[in-house]
Amino acid sequence: MHPIVRTVLQRLGLGLLTLFIVSIVIFSALEMLPGGFAEAILGQSATPETVAAFNKEIGLDRPAIVRYVEWIGGILQGDFGTSYAGAGGNIKRHVSDLIAPRLYNTFFLAIMAAVIAVPLALTLGVLAALYRNSLFDRIVNSVTLTTIALPEFFVAYVLMFFFAIKLRWFYSLSTVSESTTFLEHISRAALPAITLTLVIIAHMMRMTRAAIINLLASPYIEMAQLKGIPRRRVIVHHALPNAWAPIVTVVAFNLAYLVVGVVVVEVVFVYPGIGQMMVDAVSSRDMPVVQACALIFAATYILLNLSADIISIITNPRLLHPR
Amino acid sequence: MSTEKKRTKGEILLEMKDVRIEGFSDDKWHQIVKGVDVTLKRGEVLGLIGESGAGKSTLGLAAMGFARPGCRISGGSIVFDGIDLLKSSEEDLRKLRGSRIAYVAQSASAAFNPAHRLLDQTIETALDHHILDRGKAESDARDLYRRLRLPNPDTIGSRYPHQVSGGQLQRAMTAMAMSCRPDLIIFDEPTTALDVTTQVEVLAAMRDIVEQFHTAAIYITHDLAVVAQMAHRIMVLRYGKEVEEAPTREMLKSPREDYTKTLWAVRKLQMHERPSDDIVLRVHDVTASYGGEITVLEHVTVQVPRGRTVAVVGESGSGKSTLARAITGLLPPLSGEIYFDGKPLPRTLRERDKDMLRRTQMIYQSPDTALNPRQRVRDVIGRPIQFYHGISGQACDRKVVELLEQIELGESYLDRLPGELSGGQKQRICIARALAAEPELIICDEVTSALDQIVQEEILKLLMRLQEETNVSYLFITHDIATVQAIADEIVVMYQGKVVQQGPKSQVLSPPHPAYTELLLSSVPQMDPDWLTQLLAARSARSTRVPA
Numbered sequence: 001m002h003p004i005v006r007t008v009l010q011r012l013g014l015g016l017l018t019l020f021i022v023s024i025v026i027f028s029a030l031e032m033l034p035g036g037f038a039e040a041i042l043g044q045s046a047t048p049e050t051v052a053a054f055n056k057e058i059g060l061d062r063p064a065i066v067r068y069v070e071w072i073g074g075i076l077q078g079d080f081g082t083s084y085a086g087a088g089g090n091i092k093r094h095v096s097d098l099i100a101p102r103l104y105n106t107f108f109l110a111i112m113a114a115v116i117a118v119p120l121a122l123t124l125g126v127l128a129a130l131y132r133n134s135l136f137d138r139i140v141n142s143v144t145l146t147t148i149a150l151p152e153f154f155v156a157y158v159l160m161f162f163f164a165i166k167l168r169w170f171y172s173l174s175t176v177s178e179s180t181t182f183l184e185h186i187s188r189a190a191l192p193a194i195t196l197t198l199v200i201i202a203h204m205m206r207m208t209r210a211a212i213i214n215l216l217a218s219p220y221i222e223m224a225q226l227k228g229i230p231r232r233r234v235i236v237h238h239a240l241p242n243a244w245a246p247i248v249t250v251v252a253f254n255l256a257y258l259v260v261g262v263v264v265v266e267v268v269f270v271y272p273g274i275g276q277m278m279v280d281a282v283s284s285r286d287m288p289v290v291q292a293c294a295l296i297f298a299a300t301y302i303l304l305n306l307s308a309d310i311i312s313i314i315t316n317p318r319l320l321h322p323r
Numbered sequence: 324m325s326t327e328k329k330r331t332k333g334e335i336l337l338e339m340k341d342v343r344i345e346g347f348s349d350d351k352w353h354q355i356v357k358g359v360d361v362t363l364k365r366g367e368v369l370g371l372i373g374e375s376g377a378g379k380s381t382l383g384l385a386a387m388g389f390a391r392p393g394c395r396i397s398g399g400s401i402v403f404d405g406i407d408l409l410k411s412s413e414e415d416l417r418k419l420r421g422s423r424i425a426y427v428a429q430s431a432s433a434a435f436n437p438a439h440r441l442l443d444q445t446i447e448t449a450l451d452h453h454i455l456d457r458g459k460a461e462s463d464a465r466d467l468y469r470r471l472r473l474p475n476p477d478t479i480g481s482r483y484p485h486q487v488s489g490g491q492l493q494r495a496m497t498a499m500a501m502s503c504r505p506d507l508i509i510f511d512e513p514t515t516a517l518d519v520t521t522q523v524e525v526l527a528a529m530r531d532i533v534e535q536f537h538t539a540a541i542y543i544t545h546d547l548a549v550v551a552q553m554a555h556r557i558m559v560l561r562y563g564k565e566v567e568e569a570p571t572r573e574m575l576k577s578p579r580e581d582y583t584k585t586l587w588a589v590r591k592l593q594m595h596e597r598p599s600d601d602i603v604l605r606v607h608d609v610t611a612s613y614g615g616e617i618t619v620l621e622h623v624t625v626q627v628p629r630g631r632t633v634a635v636v637g638e639s640g641s642g643k644s645t646l647a648r649a650i651t652g653l654l655p656p657l658s659g660e661i662y663f664d665g666k667p668l669p670r671t672l673r674e675r676d677k678d679m680l681r682r683t684q685m686i687y688q689s690p691d692t693a694l695n696p697r698q699r700v701r702d703v704i705g706r707p708i709q710f711y712h713g714i715s716g717q718a719c720d721r722k723v724v725e726l727l728e729q730i731e732l733g734e735s736y737l738d739r740l741p742g743e744l745s746g747g748q749k750q751r752i753c754i755a756r757a758l759a760a761e762p763e764l765i766i767c768d769e770v771t772s773a774l775d776q777i778v779q780e781e782i783l784k785l786l787m788r789l790q791e792e793t794n795v796s797y798l799f800i801t802h803d804i805a806t807v808q809a810i811a812d813e814i815v816v817m818y819q820g821k822v823v824q825q826g827p828k829s830q831v832l833s834p835p836h837p838a839y840t841e842l843l844l845s846s847v848p849q850m851d852p853d854w855l856t857q858l859l860a861a862r863s864a865r866s867t868r869v870p871a
Contacts, residue, residue, distance in 0.1 A: 217392075218433070219428060219430060219433040219434045220433065220434050220435060220436040220437070222391070222428075222434075223426070223428055223434040223435075223436075224436070224447075225389070225420075226384075226387060226389060226420055226421065226425075226426040226428075227420065227421035227425075227426075227447060227448045227499070228417045228418060228419065228420035228421030228422060228448055228451070228452060229417075229421070229447065229448065229451055230417065230451070233451065237439075238436050238438075238439075241436075241438035241439070242436070242437060242438050315438075316437075317437060317438060317483040317485065318437065318483075318485050321483050321486065
């Protein structure tokens, strides 16, 4: 077996182990939250009897261990359980049915933002390194730093004001439903995607620039210059291939943020993503939904970091082509 | 090649006049090269020699119209084949570089880009400057690999730099420089990082190829014996100025300047061996490995007499430094015993008590990395005094001053930081730090390799004097035979983790030798300009091979 395949399998195994530990942490943390779904839904005037009856109805009277095993067992079979909302009624609302469309929306927005932000950030980073300390470099740095320093909601409202209200290019509200077509979805998600791009671009761009500049003092860069290689090619062909490891780590970190950290942007644009759903579920103590969301977020982080590790390995010839 | 036609030997190719180069440090521009004239004819090889800081590399790069970041060419003129390099645009210079003037760097392993295959890097300039198309360039590169006697010339190009050895990389870099058939190649200490046994092959390959294509070259080095093999003429530089210049044979026979003569003198330092049976350290049948896969030491037995110097010689990878790590306990051996004063030492560092640790100290190759840059001399030397002898405060300071005087520095150095010291002074501080523990054995791991020859001699003399005064033993790890001749009582020759030969210096250095010792000794460059030619002739006659 190629050592890389072994490493990847090892990391994957470790990732699963991490996910298992995370599931325990999530479950216990939610157990420790004061108040339960019954209190939240029945209000302050609920008698202990009604609360107990309600808890029995949704199975909360059983020991935590039993419920955990049941939950994790279900997940292993692809069943995320049923939402507490609607419990007791005739219609059982499966968590997966609740989450699936929201998750689709979230990934749609995340991928859209990533497709704009990652190439843009890398290009700007390379150009900033190429024209280091020039006016261009300074402008790119200060603009990206400004957009990351401003609160997301502020950036969102400014964009909304100019592009939706003044210029009328995009929608100010990003309401989408299952009947929305793909192209329609893109145009409705445009403003949130641009907002997110502005938020994450600085980090990636500055890391690209720094990682490249860090290598410019290497003897092989000087050698390339002395070989008469044009400066652009020196940066792109000689520095960049050796700079991937730190860059992809930062890219993975920011992509994870696109999935798990966009609740503010979702709220501002009324975009039906998973972040908003999780916040709602927490305030109503709808634990199965919260747990499922948290687990998905954890899996996203683990997978993205795993991919970053793998890319770091395969872009390093020392690891890819051992002696 | 089209350029070959207009190549007539003897015509002036490069003319540098009153070249001045400045470097920026401490908020000021300082002159590094202070008005040097260089004239180079086509097909001629000029050797530039001097200590580090003499401005050799800076001058060599200036011949390409290049100044390192933080440096600038501030005066004079540099005319290459009728082109005034100082008046040319950056774009015109770029087109010259790689195609008409090429560069071979000191450390090939650092100068090759780790991310690309050798062949792609070899032909990069030829393709980028549209000199050859890919097919022609690739077949030409393979031809160059063959001429430079690289193993598997047809396939070695598809390897990555980390997959080939240092000597092979250095030859691949020469092929890279040759790929556009330049008129001039700058060799910047190309064999300094190589073992002597590898150096011979690389030198021979480079000399042949330069001759084959009538390429002019500037050969920069600090090793006179090496430059004697390569250059037609030698120029000695010191403090950015020319000391003298003469044809090689003339220069070797009768150097005019005192400074040049001191460069010769170093080679003559020699000490007579002093036999002794009082063994302080005995390494018995030690086998060690990193991670268990490949054994780096195999059944090594070595003895160090009290108050004597045992030199361990061998090329890189022979296990010299691993032996030091095993003795100090940093790398517990897999099997075998280490006796100190007749008593067995525990295998690991952790099991040894303070007094056992005190008795063995180390001095490292690079004083730059062995000294904490944020610690003052007072703390560097004071720490072992406090740690091993429990002396602190003023008594400790007095002891530090005593040690400073012993190493020929003085009280004024107490509050200096390592950054405020020269390379030789830093190595002296490392020696004082080792002495502060009052050890019985000091392991010196290539302690003079990073220093200039004149400084080397001073350090060696200091070490010998300290041995007379304190009766300390040295285990002196080195790859430099001249150093061994200078200071050793006994010699241990190592090859691939095994001891090939050991004994008193006179015995090891006089024939008959085992095959590897023979190869090692015969590979040490001699001042004779015909040494390399004769050696190669002798080797091919006997077809002596490197022992596998």
